[in-house]
Amino acid sequence: MTSRSVFDQFSERVTRGLARFSSRRSVLGAMGTAAVAQAFPLLPVARAAETSLTEFELKAQTKDPLRCDYWRHCAIDGVLCGCCGGGIHSCPPGSQPSPVSWIGTCRNPDDGKSYVIAYRDCCGRTTCQAPESCDCNTADRELPIYRPQNSNDIIWCFGTASQRYHCSTAALIGSAD
Template identity: 45%
Template sequence: MKLFAQLFAVMDKLSEKGARHSARNMGRRHFLAKTGVFLVGAGVMPLLPFDRTMGKAFAADKPKAVDNDNDCSYWRYCALDGNLCSSSGGSITTCPPGAEASKVAWVGTCRNPHDNKNYLVSYNDCCGKATVTNSVNCFTSEGERPGYRMGLHNDINWCMANTNKGYHCTVATLVGIANE
């Protein structure tokens, strides 16, 4: 306990010394200007883009393109977060029997490695059926944006617009070629 008291006393003296030194060498307007810049900068910081890939996008050992639609590396799944319908009774574009496609969806832009074109891919959750335990679960959030813009975020239960809100799996339907 005594050690903490000594530590706080030292920190108190250092803080006081720093404050007195600043007061002698810096005017009030200078201090207010610097404080304003800091506060505005701190307020803008959450709006800056950030890299969620942690450098994986530029890794030398990046996996080759996969043509298996039951694998999370399949090019259409670049923005998919959920269970693959193709591994749980459905296909890449159709829900399994007993499930219905969500009325709302999110759209991602994925590059097809075979023709090097970007495609718009609509991701629809399939709702109304219990989740299968042996289904392949993917979390590929290439280009995902923070959750404050609902249409650009894939961590939402998109079955909320359906009568039966239970999530089962996700399909990836091509919408068209993205404008370059």
């Protein structure tokens, strides 16, 4: 499908770009405006230098990735794949990772630094029925659907065999500082 491959390419560009340039917010902002002004007006880079911490950041922990307050889950919306037979960046058996994702910028309380997190959905199976404690909906710097790269309400199963939503992961893709 043409649209799929185009979006795959776009996604790769965004992700690689973020990893490479994420410490330079102004460059990203300019790139975002210039390069993809129509589709995605600004790239999702964090206000990592904020001096005060959000409620989530104040309570975030680094030990248990199966809880909603795990530091990488600052802007996740869905069932944690780790509770469903998958992991923090792996899909449960039978499901497929989405090649694209929404992006959050989360602070690791151990080193005080911020990192770019790709919240990829696992797709192609009906929704995982994990305990309620694995069902998260956090919203640090989360934006509406007209800013899709920062929106966690979207079913991100684009480019997978089936767009059925199964669960969500939180892969580390780079530094945001």
